[in-house]
Amino acid sequence: xPSNMLHVxxxxxxxxxxxxxxxxxxxxxxxxxxxxxxxxxxxxxxVILPGVxxxxxxMAKLRARGLDDVLERVVREKGKPFLAxxxxxxxxxxxxxxxxxxxxxxxxxxxxxxDIRRIRPNDPELKIPHMGWNTVSKMREHPALAAIRPGNLAxxxxxxxxxxxxxxxxxxxCAQYGQSITAIVARDHIVATQFxxxxxxxSGIELLGNFLRxxx
Amino acid sequence: xxxxxVIPCLDVKDGRVVKGVNFVDLRDAGDPVEAAIxxxxxxxxxxxxxxxxxxxxNRGVMLDAVRRTAQACFxxxxxxxxxxxxxxxxxxxxxxxxxxxxxxxxxxxxxxVRQAAEKFGGQCVVVAIDAxxxxxxxxxxxxxxxTHGGRRPTGIDAIDFAREVVALGAGxxxxxxxxxxxxRQGFDIPLTxxxxxxxxxxxxxxxxxxxxxxxxxxxxxxxxxxxLAASIFHFGEFSVRAAKEYMARAGLPMRLDA
Numbered sequence: 001x002p003s004n005m006l007h008v009x010x011x012x013x014x015x016x017x018x019x020x021x022x023x024x025x026x027x028x029x030x031x032x033x034x035x036x037x038x039x040x041x042x043x044x045x046x047v048i049l050p051g052v053x054x055x056x057x058x059m060a061k062l063r064a065r066g067l068d069d070v071l072e073r074v075v076r077e078k079g080k081p082f083l084a085x086x087x088x089x090x091x092x093x094x095x096x097x098x099x100x101x102x103x104x105x106x107x108x109x110x111x112x113x114x115d116i117r118r119i120r121p122n123d124p125e126l127k128i129p130h131m132g133w134n135t136v137s138k139m140r141e142h143p144a145l146a147a148i149r150p151g152n153l154a155x156x157x158x159x160x161x162x163x164x165x166x167x168x169x170x171x172x173x174c175a176q177y178g179q180s181i182t183a184i185v186a187r188d189h190i191v192a193t194q195f196x197x198x199x200x201x202x203s204g205i206e207l208l209g210n211f212l213r214x215x216x
Numbered sequence: 217x218x219x220x221x222v223i224p225c226l227d228v229k230d231g232r233v234v235k236g237v238n239f240v241d242l243r244d245a246g247d248p249v250e251a252a253i254x255x256x257x258x259x260x261x262x263x264x265x266x267x268x269x270x271x272x273x274n275r276g277v278m279l280d281a282v283r284r285t286a287q288a289c290f291x292x293x294x295x296x297x298x299x300x301x302x303x304x305x306x307x308x309x310x311x312x313x314x315x316x317x318x319x320x321x322x323x324x325x326x327x328x329v330r331q332a333a334e335k336f337g338g339q340c341v342v343v344a345i346d347a348x349x350x351x352x353x354x355x356x357x358x359x360x361x362x363t364h365g366g367r368r369p370t371g372i373d374a375i376d377f378a379r380e381v382v383a384l385g386a387g388x389x390x391x392x393x394x395x396x397x398x399x400r401q402g403f404d405i406p407l408t409x410x411x412x413x414x415x416x417x418x419x420x421x422x423x424x425x426x427x428x429x430x431x432x433x434x435x436x437x438x439x440x441x442x443x444l445a446a447s448i449f450h451f452g453e454f455s456v457r458a459a460k461e462y463m464a465r466a467g468l469p470m471r472l473d474a
Contacts, residue, residue: 017310023286023287031325073279127416127441131339132261133415151473152473154293154471156292158339200291
């Protein structure tokens with residue numbers, strides 16, 4: 001690794017289990033830094049927003065640390081390459097109905113014209129969460145998917161809510177689970193996956209490596 | 217297409233794989249990390265470690281194995297055995313486990329399941345149910361929860377318990393038939409189907425796999441979402457890849473190399 005190489009910032013906002021993202025970034029040959037520090041995120045070559053858990057809780061944690069503003073500045077204004085994973089992808093939506101039964105939907109970052117809704121498969125035998133490996137069909141090409149053979153577009157999903165995009169152009173890939181599941185979205189220098197590339201063996205590592213070598 | 221998962225399970229005691237893993241190319245068959253890497257290469261869809269370490273002092277060894285596995289294998293990892301406190305879960309997840317499986321502690325204290333799901337999200341809370349048939353032959357099936365390796369009856373109905381822990385937030389059920397475990401006679405299909413049909417979350421069938429048809433039956437007849445096996449893989453009798461190819465030929469949707 002060249003000594004002048006920039007690090008990859010993995011945004012730490014107090015959620016559990018981001019070690020696997022760091023492990024995968026290291027495995028790809030890059031230098032990950034888990035941080036909630038504005039400077040560390042600003043100085044990174046690439047930024048990753050991981051995420052597991054509940055939508056409202058995650059947004060509250062991001063805001064409490066001022067990271068919504070940091071991401072707004074670093075990603076949206078400065079145009080740094082950005083990957084959001086699982087719940088991280090969902091946070092890019094305007095709002096989620098997760099745990100919002102008794103009031104207004106939780107507001108997200110609103111970077112994408114999209115909403116998060118509970119998965120309601122049309123087949124009663126399909127279980128929730130959508131947990132396991134599923135194949136992804138490409139709606140369009142994207143550098144993050146470069147050189148991954150179509151037969152290897154299978155990734156590991158764990159989620160009970162999914163993204164619904166109002167702008168079809170944002171959708172790069174979809175999976176089928178008794179309904180269409182938005183699996184990959186992208187706009188400009190932003191890409192996001194509902195599945196976990198860091199848990200998707202070779203296919204996931206290839207996608208992550210593609211992202212880390214991407215300089216839009 | 218959504219795929220059926222094949223999950224090899226390793227029993228780990230004091231940081232060593234019990235019963236060994238009989239692969240030709242392993243330097244150290246007792247090292248759980250090496251075994252995990254071999255299963256990763258063989259196309260396992262997920263991996264399960266069951267910590268059967270008796271003493272609490274040696275649990276750090278397991279965390280180290282989890283940490284090293286998570287650095288080398290990029291697939292979902294479930295760790296169970298002796299998970300009793302929120303702190304146990306936090307330590308396992310921080311080491312790189314994706315899910316933890318809770319067994320006796322869920323039976324002793326249902327609130328623990330809810331606390332775990334609230335704290336870490338239901339997606340990482342697996343409840344492991346060990347069930348034994350208590351109904352007479354020919355009578356409608358009834359299964360009871362047993363703890364302590366199947367020795368201690370609890371009087372709790374397995375299906376009621378499965379529904380209850382799902383309501384409390386469990387994201388998955390790992391269902392083991394204590395009648396079949398170690399017998400190589402196949403899963404207890406009526407039990408598997410009864411539980412799988414009763415809950416909304418995925419059910420992993422476990423206990424009794426002796427051949428590849430048993431794996432197919434667990435999904436097709438038992439309605440499980442995933443199958444877990446130990447000895448048929450460890451002793452090199454069947455590779456995970458061969459199992460998945462066999463299941464694909466039987467018409468099940470499997471993840472195979474392109």
